[in-house]
Amino acid sequence: MGRQPAHPGRDRRVTARRPPLTDLSALGTGTKLAQAGRAHAHDMVNPPVARASTILFESLADLDAALKDPDAGLYYGRRGTQTHWALEDALTQLEPGAAGTKLFPSGVAAIAASLIACLDAGDELLVSDSAYEPTRTLADNLLGRLGITTRYYDPCCGDAIADAISEKTRAILLESPGSLSFEVQDLPAITAIARARGITTVIDNTWATPLRLQPLALGVDISVQALTKYVAGHSDLLMGSATATPAMWPKLKAAFYRLGHHVSADDCALVLRGLRTLNLRLDRHEQSALAIARWLETHEAVDRVWHPALPSHPQHALFSRDFAGATGLFAFVLKQGSRPHTAALIDELRHFGIGFSWGGFESLVLPVELDRIRTATTTSLPGPIIRLSIGLEEVDDLIADLDAGLARYQAQFGA
Template sequence: GSPTQWSLAEALTEMEPGAAGTMLYPSGVAAISCSLLAVLNPGDEILLTDSSYDPSRSFADAFLKRMGITARYYDPMIGADITGLFGPKTKAVLMESPGSLTFEIQDVPAICKAARAASIVTLLDNTWATSRFFPALEHGVDIAITAATKYIVGHSDVMMGAVTTHSSYWTRLRRTAQQLGQVVSPDDAYLAGRGLRTLDVRLRQHEASALKVAHWLKGRPEVGRVFHPALPDCPGHEIWKRDFKGSSGLFSFELSDGDDKSRAAFIDALSLFGIGYSWGGFESLALPVDPGKFRSATEWIDKGPLVRLNIGLEDPEDLIADLAKGFEHYHSAQP
């Protein structure tokens, strides 16, 4: 390590009350994968939320399966009833709140309480909120994972993951990362530290702009549902209201009476929104998403095609004007 890497890790640890340390990884996927490898052994079982980030599902269904580890999926709204899914081989629960594409808010404290009573480790992908809006360990989580590529870095120029935990799992996490050769460069750590200095003001702007765009979309006749945790009709909104200190810039919405062709016309017409899987930077992004492909424990009923938006730091009125232009093309592409 180097002083630059240590300073970033120490800062991220200080942002999670009760944490013993933070490990840095070259990507968010590496952070998720190495966290699971630190706590699971052949013959174990892991429960994952059905709204998980697709690479998390892929790692569980392919790599962990090859190691003799079983993955099962649960309804993200299960809450304390997750106890009924625990078996003698269940060793870990991986949560993501809100869900990656559909933004359900899980009852993380209830799940963690149930898991702790059964001596099961809990992990949370906390990239959407960061510890700024949801201090995970304070809410009972054992291992908090962040794709620092996104809001921590904030400038879309570095890939990084970070995992923070308390003393019970710190040694296992650190040793696993070292044994797998997981490391970030000092230059990348410097850039993430730069991003950390403006995290609070950026998150507040992402939040305000995203809420403005989300409320505007709710008033559009072309839009069915808007999946934003801060909106009252989003699944788990009351839990968000109880547990979170804010909301970020990522959400999705459903196009009414559309199809893949009209959705593509809508996205292609946007000039201020780029297209990209990653998010959390200063630029806005729009992405077609199809969550039904990634469900196994619950059924996703598509009433119309979904678009996921990352609202960046541009003027929200400019973004709204760009989306309005997209809707014109959406109409023209319909039969």
């Protein structure tokens, strides 16, 4: 009898290799979304959900080969399986100029790792005053404890960002549009100045996704998304991603491993499922949100609407230049009242849930207070801010719901 294998029933190496990325740049958006990351599926439509911690090697030679290049194939569960690779590669294939993508337990975790990748003790970080509130908490607390100073700048400053930069500035964190007040930043102007001075730029691109804005093509070094929102699209998981240029990719990858991040293969499969229909859902979110924003502009209770795709938006020209379209998140300002008055508007809405996050199939409403969190800018407004995330419901139903809510709001102030 011949020699029996050390592991009966296993006659091939199980440590699968990671295939190279395919260039999908010449394809249309829908085709890209259908094909991105599919190299890991082999003969199946979708890649298998591969859950793993320990990876077994056939021989010492195989183990030693993996030690020399641990990212070339299966190595240890924290470095991912075919399911993780499929999602990472798909997101990379959607970003022209990207070298790679890493996945994180949340959008905030992705921002944290991206900043840690490019900052050291004694460095300074500039953050847009419109940034997501948890991002501000991260910068003011965790990064501060690590010896990194944060200063905030006016998101509308454009090339005047040069005046905010000091000799210690090593990174700029952008968010465009801002997820509460929807200022659009002049990304090419800011990134040109940053690159000329050796400063890394990181953007939270959750609002737009790569389908509406491709930041790396505009000079940004790392693009972050909360996949929790539009990409996953169903309000049933948390995940973030960071996609980097070739220059920043080694640093981002090192920060990812050193911080011990990992996401589940099951959640990756759900995000991949959401990714396949992202273009269709974004189109619906955009169309519905614009219809509702236009309607709100005509309502007597509304002072202004903050939607960058509207000609009335202060940075509409920048938006039209840099973005391929809009999504479903915007805000409006009421003509009178204060936060307690908003209960009459939102508490009895039938089709809008009251809650954080956005980008799911369901519509959401949230009263916003800017002055509580802003430090570099102030906004004088006549009444409260209401943020809407427009889901996939019928527009007429949502408008009727808001119309009734605004009538309740106005009734508090008499005729």
